[in-house]
């Protein structure tokens with residue numbers, strides 16, 4: 001038996017088990033173990049598990065697994081949390097460039113607030129009743145009325161498994177505009193298969209979708225999630241969205257050990 005040290009982090013209530021895996025001691029192909037560690041009754045409890053690993057060219061590599069134990073696409077809140085974790089481990093100071101599943105990310109951390117550069121977005125699909133774009137993870141976006149009482153779980157789940165996504169799935173965001181550049185957002189997350197308190201790539205997608213569909217003319221947008229507020233800013237000088245930044249608090253909650 002060996003003991004593995006973990007940290008628990010949260011970013012606007014999207015919570016993660018975080019492990020320093022620079023020595024490659026964690027059995028990352030063990031899907032069942034990852035799912036169990038993320039289980040809220042039989043494990044530590046989290047929306048996902050993140051490994052900090054060595055990178056040949058950059059400060060570190062982020063490996064992200066959804067709560068179901070499978071490797072996920074990019075996680076924006078997890079990306080913000082791993083920057084805070086890397087600072088705590090003294091892998092970085094205030095500025096970093098790291099590798100993730102969707103490419104390189106730059107980030108800056110100050111007073112527990114992380115600003116994370118997201119990948120460029122070249123394509124935003126606009127349909128009559130929804131929008132779709134990829135900000136590192138796929139996002140379906142629907143603007144709704146009365147978001148507080150909206151059935152995010154059941155509606156989100158049927159969209160996630162329905163056409164045109166089917167097995168591969170998508171994350172599903174429901175959005176209601178509050179004022180010129182503030183939007184309330186609730187997200188059903190693929191891989192967690194439930195509503196989470198916040199989704200960083202989802203917040204990023206909603207900000208760009210709102211601008212793209214002319215619901216706002218501002219290129220800095222505030223997203224009110226169930227777990228707190230995120231800010232997204234982006235450049236708007238071409239058809240694609242570049243210099244996209246996701247900003248918000250990332251916090252360590254506790255530290256512990258589990259037995260392998």
Ligand SMILES: N[C@H](CCC[C@H](N)C(=O)O)C(=O)O
Nearest residue numbers: 072073075076077199200201
């Ligand atoms: N919570 C994450 C999204 C994870 C994406 C995952 N649910 C997937 O589609 O693989 C975020 O903050 O961006």
